[in-house]
Amino acid sequence: xxxxxxxxxxxxxxxxxxxxxxxxxxxxxxxxxxxxxxxxxxxxxxxxxxxxxxxxxxxxxxxxxxxxxxxxxxxxxxxxxxxxxxxxxxxxxxxxxxxxxxxxxxxxxxxxxxxxxxxxxxxxxxxxxxxxxxxxxxxxxxxxxxxxxxxxxxxxxxxxxxxxxxxxxxxxxxxxxxxxxxxxxxxxxxxxxxxxxxxxxxxxxxxxxxxxxxxxxxxxxxxxxxxxxxxxxxxxxxxxxxxxxxxxxxxxxxxxxxxxxxxxxxxxxxxxxxxxxxxxxxxxxxxxxxxxxxxxxxxxxxxxxxxxxxxxxxxxxxxxxxxxxxxxxxxxxxxxxxxxxxxxxxxxxxxxxxxxxxxxxxxxxxxxxxxxxxxxxxxxxxxxxxxxxxxxxxxxxxxxxxxxxxxxxxxxxxxxxxxxxxxxxxxxxxxxxxxxxxxxxxxxxxxxxxxxxxxxxxxxxxxxxxxxxxxxxxxxxxxxxxxxxxxxxxxxxxxxxxxxxxxxxxxxxxxxxxxxxxxxxxxxxxxxxxxxxxxxxxxxxxxxxxxxxxxxxxxxxxxxxxxxxxxxxxxxxxxxxxxxxxxxxxxxxxxxxxxxxxxxxxxxxxxxxxxxxxxxxxxxxxxxxxxxxx
Ligand code: ADP
Numbered sequence: 293x294x295x296x297x298x299x300x301x302x303x304x305x306x307x308x309x310x311x312x313x314x315x316x317x318x319x320x321x322x323x324x325x326x327x328x329x330x331x332x333x334x335x336x337x338x339x340x341x342x343x344x345x346x347x348x349x350x351x352x353x354x355x356x357x358x359x360x361x362x363x364x365x366x367x368x369x370x371x372x373x374x375x376x377x378x379x380x381x382x383x384x385x386x387x388x389x390x391x392x393x394x395x396x397x398x399x400x401x402x403x404x405x406x407x408x409x410x411x412x413x414x415x416x417x418x419x420x421x422x423x424x425x426x427x428x429x430x431x432x433x434x435x436x437x438x439x440x441x442x443x444x445x446x447x448x449x450x451x452x453x454x455x456x457x458x459x460x461x462x463x464x465x466x467x468x469x470x471x472x473x474x475x476x477x478x479x480x481x482x483x484x485x486x487x488x489x490x491x492x493x494x495x496x497x498x499x500x501x502x503x504x505x506x507x508x509x510x511x512x513x514x515x516x517x518x519x520x521x522x523x524x525x526x527x528x529x530x531x532x533x534x535x536x537x538x539x540x541x542x543x544x545x546x547x548x549x550x551x552x553x554x555x556x557x558x559x560x561x562x563x564x565x566x567x568x569x570x571x572x573x574x575x576x577x578x579x580x581x582x583x584x585x586x587x588x589x590x591x592x593x594x595x596x597x598x599x600x601x602x603x604x605x606x607x608x609x610x611x612x613x614x615x616x617x618x619x620x621x622x623x624x625x626x627x628x629x630x631x632x633x634x635x636x637x638x639x640x641x642x643x644x645x646x647x648x649x650x651x652x653x654x655x656x657x658x659x660x661x662x663x664x665x666x667x668x669x670x671x672x673x674x675x676x677x678x679x680x681x682x683x684x685x686x687x688x689x690x691x692x693x694x695x696x697x698x699x700x701x702x703x704x705x706x707x708x709x710x711x712x713x714x715x716x717x718x719x720x721x722x723x724x725x726x727x728x729x730x731x732x733x734x735x736x737x738x739x740x741x742x743x744x745x746x747x748x749x750x751x752x753x754x755x756x757x758x759x760x761x762x763x764x765x766x767x768x769x770x771x772x773x774x775x776x777x778x779x780x781x782x783x784x785x786x787x788x789x790x791x792x793x794x795x796x797x798x799x800x801x802x803x804x805x806x807x808x809x810x811x812x813x814x815x816x817x818x819x820x821x822x823x824x825x826x827x828x829x830x831x832x833x834x835x836x837x838x839x840x841x842x843x844x845x846x847x848x849x850x851x852x853x854x855x856x857x858x859x860x861x862x863x864x865x866x867x868x869x870x871x872x873x874x875x876x877x878x879x880x881x882x883x884x885x886x887x888x889x890x891x892x893x894x895x896x897x898x899x900x901x902x903x904x905x906x907x908x909x910x911x912x913x914x915x916x917x918x919x920x921x922x
Contacts, residue, residue, distance in 0.1 A: 303501065307494035312487045319479040327472050334464045335435075339422075342379040342459040343437060349455060353441040356385050356452045365402060368392035379459035383441075384411050386453050406456075414438040414454045424461070433461040500528045504535045516543035566634070566655030569641070570599050572648060574611035586625065586634055586655050599653060603636065614638050614651055622658075633662045674858040678721060681867070682714040717870050724874040728857065731881040738799040738885055745794040745835055745906075749828055752807045753785050756815075760784075782821045789828040794835045796906050802882045806890075809875040810839045810902045816869050817900075818843035835908045840901040846894040854892060855880040 299305055344352075351371055358364035368383050372394045375381065381394040382401070388411065390401050406412070414421050422437040436458045443450040500523050507520045516539050520532040560567055566583025570576050576594050584591035587602055599614075600606040603623060618638055625632040635658045641650040689707045698704050730736045760783065814824045818841045825840045846854060846861055853859045858873040860866040866873060883890040883904055894900035 304494045304498045308490040311490035315486050323475050331468050338464045342457055350444045352383055353444055353452045365391050379457045382456040384454045386451055411454055414440050418451050435459045435461050568653045570651045574599050583655050631659050633659045682718050686711045686714045721872040724872050740797050742795050742797050743800055745796050746789055752804055783815050784823050786823055786825045796908050798886050806879040806882050809879050814839050814841035834905045837904045838901050842899040845896040845898050845900050847896050
């Protein structure tokens with residue numbers, strides 16, 4: 293941009309050149325006129341000098357009229373000698389005979405007839421003649437004038453002779469030439485001086501312009517620090533002030549737009565939604581971090597690529613399509629590792645004139661919403677299904693009873709027992725669903741209290757011990773309360789508790805329900821005579837409660853789902869045992885509401901271990917002592 297300007301292209305040179313040319317033209321015109329005028333003047337003076345005065349002419353005419361030729365010639369010679377004229381003068385009488393000459397060395401001519409035809413013409417015509425001629429032999433210009441001599445006492449037509457004057461004009465021309473040379477030298481010197489002055493003056497004019505040019509170049513480079521020096525109050529001075537103001541304004545505007553850009557950048561990069569902006573042809577010009585993360589691309593690498601390509605919609609859509617009618621799209625970017633459903637919203641970047649200059653695409657991660665929506669639909673279908681199964685089976689039993697089976701004392705009680713069990717299961721399921729829904733809506737209030745976990749766990753396990761005994765004595769009212777356990781199942785409970793009392797803050801009732809649930813499952817899904825090992829231990833700031841059984845175990849693929857609602861590894865078996873598929877889901881909700889964690893480890897065919905960890909603040913012994921003292 294900053295191309296060096298050659299001196300001959302600069303304004304500086306041009307101004308100086310104009311100056312000098314003007315000066316030269318003026319000088320030349322004046323000079324030519326002056327020299328011409330001078331030349332005419334000089335020639336005029338010269339002519340006057342060399343022409344013989346009238347009184348001399350009269351005297352010569354008188355002499356020519358004299359009859360004594362010899363004395364007359366002598367007289368004429370004297371007159372010519374007295375004339376003191378540098379010119380060559382001859383006097384010729386009316387017959388064309390030379391009667392006198394001013395040339396001392398050529399007195400021999402006197403008395404001879406003149407060969408000059410011009411003289412004869414003058415004598416004949418009685419008219420003066422003058423001419424300027426160039427003598428090549430002498431290389432000089434000559435002025436020749438021939439004047440007829442009139443008889444002073446006679447009439448004007450009586451010619452008595454003529455006077456012939458021939459003068460060398462070299463002196464005149466020499467004078468003019470030397471003046472011309474002086475003039476030329478003077479104008480050359482003037483031109484020289486004036487070119488120096490012109491350069492100095494034009495420098496003075498162009499220097500501020502040059503500085504402004506440099507400032508403009510600096511501004512273009514983004515450097516606004518400089519200031520143009522102001523040399524005066526003239527137009528250039530005002531221009532310099534304007535340039536300085538402009539520089540400040542541009543800097544402010546630049547800063548403002550830079551700040552705006554940074555703000556936009558930071559908004560874009562901190563947005564959780566992805567934003568992609570393209571040009572008119574749909575090629576990416578801006579992509580924020582979120583969008584690059586969603587699409588798993590390198591943000592700088594996709595600049596310039598088509599948006600269709602990076603959104604992988606090239607097969608179904610065109611840019612025209614997006615520009616004209618597509619405002620929203622659902623895009624599935626799920627991979628093996630994770631699900632990703634994106635909602636893409638397109639809008640046009642349009643100028644006031646209506647000219648479309650690009651597309652903005654906002655990507656919103658709707659994976660969770662989609663999943664929730666799917667789960668909700670799944671849940672509704674599961675609930676309907678779960679309720680329909682017991683109802684259908686009850687209906688068939690009740691139909692059989694109405695069809696007459698009620699009279700049969702062998703089957704009627706069994707049938708009634710089944711319907712009662714199904715009803716119980718439905719009630720349990722509905723109760724479970726209600727507590728889940730209460731948990732979901734957040735209306736469940738946790739009654740937190742500080743509880744000795746060792747005692748609580750022991751208490752629950754004792755109840756299970758009691759049930760075995762009750763079973764063996766065949767009287768059981770607890771069974772339904774503790775979810776329905778298969779009758780007569782043998783099992784033993786082994787406890788491995790830490791010695792230290794572990795005090796934790798929990799909602800006792802709900803936590804007991806959780807342990808109940810896991811214990812029930814451990815027994816339900818274990819063979820007869822299995823051992824259930826219950827452990828209680830502490831880590832730095834957690835207590836961990838675990839219940840291991842020696843039962844069926846859970847296949848690896850089902851492990852992540854056993855806490856899902858209605859999820860059962862073996863549906864028929866679970867249902868046969870009165871399960872609802874909601875127990876572990878409720879347990880998980882409760883544990884999470886207590887800020888704890890629940891998980892399972894299992895090996896198919898060998899058994900499962902369920903773990904619950906709760907955060908725990910170990911009691912300081914000293915603090916305990918303090919309390920005791922108080
Ligand atoms: P259910 O009422 O069917 O027992 P849960 O939510 O309590 O429902 O358990 C979900 C599923 O997890 C069960 O159907 C069962 O397949 C599996 N499960 C739970 N606990 C155990 C366990 N201790 N051993 C093997 N499978 C288990």
